[in-house]
Amino acid sequence: MRMRPIAAGLTAVAAAAAAMAFGAQASVAGLPGSGKPPIVIGDKNFAEEYILGALYAQALKAQGYSVTLKNNIGSSEITWKALQSGQIGLYPEYTGTLLSAIAEDTTNPTSASAAYSQASAYASKHGFTLLKATPFYDSDALAALSSYANKHHLTSIPQLKALGKSVILGAAPEFATRFEGLLGLKKDYGINPTFKPIAIGVSYEALDSGKVDVQDVFTTDGQLAAKGKYVILKDPDHVFGFQNVAPVVKTSLISKEGPAFAATLNKVDALLTRQAMQQMNKAVSLDQISPATVAAAFLKANHLG
Amino acid sequence: MILATGKAVVIPNFGGSAYSCERHNPLFCVDWVSRNWDTVLWPALRQHIVLTVIAVAIGFAISTALALAAYRVGWVERPVVVVTLVLYTIPSIALFELLVGIPWLGLSTATAEVALVSYTLLILFRNILTGLREVPEEVRDAARGMGMSARQMLWRVELPLALPAIIAGLRIATVTVISLATIAPLISVESLGTPIFAAISNNLFKTELIAAGGMAVLLAVAADGAFVLVQRRLAPWARVRVR
Amino acid sequence: MSAFGGAFTFIGRDGQVPGAPPLPSLVHLTLGTLEVSAIGIAIAGALAIPLGVWLGHIHRGSFIAINIGNLWRALPSLAVIAIAIAFLGIGLANVELALVVLAVPPIVTNAYVAIDRVERELVDAARGMGMSEWQIVRRVEIPLAVPLIFAGLRTAAVLVVATTTISALTGYSGTLGDIINNETSYHLSGVLGAAICVAGLALAVEAALAGAQRVLTPRAMRLR
Numbered sequence: 001m002r003m004r005p006i007a008a009g010l011t012a013v014a015a016a017a018a019a020m021a022f023g024a025q026a027s028v029a030g031l032p033g034s035g036k037p038p039i040v041i042g043d044k045n046f047a048e049e050y051i052l053g054a055l056y057a058q059a060l061k062a063q064g065y066s067v068t069l070k071n072n073i074g075s076s077e078i079t080w081k082a083l084q085s086g087q088i089g090l091y092p093e094y095t096g097t098l099l100s101a102i103a104e105d106t107t108n109p110t111s112a113s114a115a116y117s118q119a120s121a122y123a124s125k126h127g128f129t130l131l132k133a134t135p136f137y138d139s140d141a142l143a144a145l146s147s148y149a150n151k152h153h154l155t156s157i158p159q160l161k162a163l164g165k166s167v168i169l170g171a172a173p174e175f176a177t178r179f180e181g182l183l184g185l186k187k188d189y190g191i192n193p194t195f196k197p198i199a200i201g202v203s204y205e206a207l208d209s210g211k212v213d214v215q216d217v218f219t220t221d222g223q224l225a226a227k228g229k230y231v232i233l234k235d236p237d238h239v240f241g242f243q244n245v246a247p248v249v250k251t252s253l254i255s256k257e258g259p260a261f262a263a264t265l266n267k268v269d270a271l272l273t274r275q276a277m278q279q280m281n282k283a284v285s286l287d288q289i290s291p292a293t294v295a296a297a298f299l300k301a302n303h304l305g
Numbered sequence: 306m307i308l309a310t311g312k313a314v315v316i317p318n319f320g321g322s323a324y325s326c327e328r329h330n331p332l333f334c335v336d337w338v339s340r341n342w343d344t345v346l347w348p349a350l351r352q353h354i355v356l357t358v359i360a361v362a363i364g365f366a367i368s369t370a371l372a373l374a375a376y377r378v379g380w381v382e383r384p385v386v387v388v389t390l391v392l393y394t395i396p397s398i399a400l401f402e403l404l405v406g407i408p409w410l411g412l413s414t415a416t417a418e419v420a421l422v423s424y425t426l427l428i429l430f431r432n433i434l435t436g437l438r439e440v441p442e443e444v445r446d447a448a449r450g451m452g453m454s455a456r457q458m459l460w461r462v463e464l465p466l467a468l469p470a471i472i473a474g475l476r477i478a479t480v481t482v483i484s485l486a487t488i489a490p491l492i493s494v495e496s497l498g499t500p501i502f503a504a505i506s507n508n509l510f511k512t513e514l515i516a517a518g519g520m521a522v523l524l525a526v527a528a529d530g531a532f533v534l535v536q537r538r539l540a541p542w543a544r545v546r547v548r
Numbered sequence: 549m550s551a552f553g554g555a556f557t558f559i560g561r562d563g564q565v566p567g568a569p570p571l572p573s574l575v576h577l578t579l580g581t582l583e584v585s586a587i588g589i590a591i592a593g594a595l596a597i598p599l600g601v602w603l604g605h606i607h608r609g610s611f612i613a614i615n616i617g618n619l620w621r622a623l624p625s626l627a628v629i630a631i632a633i634a635f636l637g638i639g640l641a642n643v644e645l646a647l648v649v650l651a652v653p654p655i656v657t658n659a660y661v662a663i664d665r666v667e668r669e670l671v672d673a674a675r676g677m678g679m680s681e682w683q684i685v686r687r688v689e690i691p692l693a694v695p696l697i698f699a700g701l702r703t704a705a706v707l708v709v710a711t712t713t714i715s716a717l718t719g720y721s722g723t724l725g726d727i728i729n730n731e732t733s734y735h736l737s738g739v740l741g742a743a744i745c746v747a748g749l750a751l752a753v754e755a756a757l758a759g760a761q762r763v764l765t766p767r768a769m770r771l772r
Contacts (some may be wrong), residue, residue, distance in 0.1 A: 042493075046506055054581040063476055072502065073412060073493045078405075078737065088409045116307055173721075176571065183458050197721045197730075202638055205509055209637070223508070228431040270308040274315050283319035285507045288327040288337055290344060301317035332634060367671075388694075394750070398712045398728050408734055436676035484624035488717070501630045511634035526619060534755035 019226060031064025032260030038066040039257065042073045042088035047284045047291065048138060048220060048277065051056075052092035052245060056296035059268045059304050076101040083128065083248065090249040096241030098248070100111040100179040100191050108186040112137065112242040129251045132266045133244035136274040138220040140180060140240040142169070142233040143203075146211055149231040156234035160214065161189040169193035170203065170212030181216070220274060222282030243271070265303075271302050318435025327510070334512040337463050345500055345513075350520055352495040356486045357528075360418055364425030365460045368474075371426075372433035373459075382434065389427035397424070397485050401492050417494040421485055425478040432474025476532035483525045499523040551564075554737025555629065555744055562670050563741070567732060572726065580722040584640070585709045585753065588647030592704060597697060600659025604666075605685050620653040625711050636697045643715040650711055651704035658700025662693030691766045698761035702754050709750040713740035726747075
């Protein structure tokens, strides 16, 4: 049942990348992470989180840490619960999501750094620490097919108000109950679309098939690279908030793991520009390369692998 | 603190151009399957089998104990049927989510196993008990006449005669578990559902949907067929008869 | 056990969560579940009853009726939906396909067994009276087979209603699965509340089919 010979050549790239990622684990002695307590990293249920989880896990492994990665835990609330109960030690979270979905803080932060410090303060109060945040932010955004946007002269979200209930807005089910989702959009812009729950990952399918008129997407989606196909509606009041990513870590873990732990994660995060994230998302979601392979290649290119 | 945009970031070529089949997303990209067999599909299949075998084994042990108790002590049957029936009718997704809330289970393989085992109990308990009860009284009398003890009778007469019903129960239970194990990824436990959910979230990647879905179907069919063969070998006198 | 109390409160509020914007009502989603289930059972019945009756009438194909039935039942619904998505895309069609696959085996098996075991003397007597094969099936065999045919339909219906909840996992919405698969918005009490509704719906469908069975069973057979 093992791989057939013809497959050998095709797997060369993946195998080389995997060797980079896991080869480092073998030579743990002398590395800062060797002998430190094992770390369990969790990630949420979509491709960007898998990539972030893989990046953190592999970078830490390269430093000699013993790391387990628990993929695809669920939504923010469920992943946060897993963190609270000690089933995972850290996971990558978006600052704005932490505020709205976890802290249930509905004050609208005015800047990315304000969002970060509010989220950081909330985490500290609950025994967690927010390490440094990525330069990229991946906020929600409303996208429409260019044809639809042109027909209704749409460039920004407030213009949806005129269309009333006739506009069908698709998003993951939890979007309906999030402040940085339907709740905030209704309150701030007075729009009143018909909501249609759409599973994460089939957003573009829903848009392309005309099942929805406007779809909640993410600004770092690989699909948005297709020039001219989709229009992103402007969000002048920043209802979708500021969504830089930072690892949320159990505070007690940071001292136990020594200085190399936080330093490594910060080094990884500093590399994560929007362009880098878009390319990695594209590789995973459109080219179907595994998150582990993509992460390994990225870390290697940046000498963290 | 938010880190400054790193100027020195190197974005490697992830080799996307080599994956034009994947990007066009036709029904099946053979290359993807051979590239990802070792890292995605085989581990998922292996985990699926492990989940299933453990669940059926534990479910069988519990059900056998309960069925033997009910066979000897009449009043045991009713409460067991009520409890296992309730477990059986809880929608599977709800049961998984319900169990995650139990602190000492959480997002673990144990949670998945508890859910899977609970779905085997009704089927196995009923079939084992029915099998034991259908042993003809004359056969029992004959065994007693030969001076067998209750224990000897159980092992040499009653259980062998109940075997067709027991295997029929194992067959349904195994197939049910294989089906339900596909949703284990909802609680972060790997199974063949893992590549299915990954494909759904990665732009509905058809190759992976068909490969992983097909493997789950084949696994179920193979398990079903294996039990038919086992039954023919162990109980050749009984025709395959599952309702 | 507060989640159970919460589940009934949730049902009492018709599926609304305090503090959340209006959510699809529980009645609406329950009817959606019923609709999806009814379509699946109807298609499965339309395919499986004639097949089972025909095989039973000619007393052939017990292997097909029973073993293929078991094989089909072995197919994991999520896997069937996954494969169907690749061919049909997301939508009602692939959900119904999976439900039909699930529902056909018990219906075929029961219809086959029901007709097959109608006493030969009765059929021969009817033939002697000059009835055509079609008349024999319709006026002799089917009336006697009603209880077992319905037993198959009832088993299938319960399976189908419970399985509609899986459809939400694949992006099809409008059923109680939307709640069961969305613990985030509905919390555990909502998930349980919806699960109770699914179970209730399954029992109601069962009861409705049992009622139909009583009406359709020849009077002479009602007294057991």
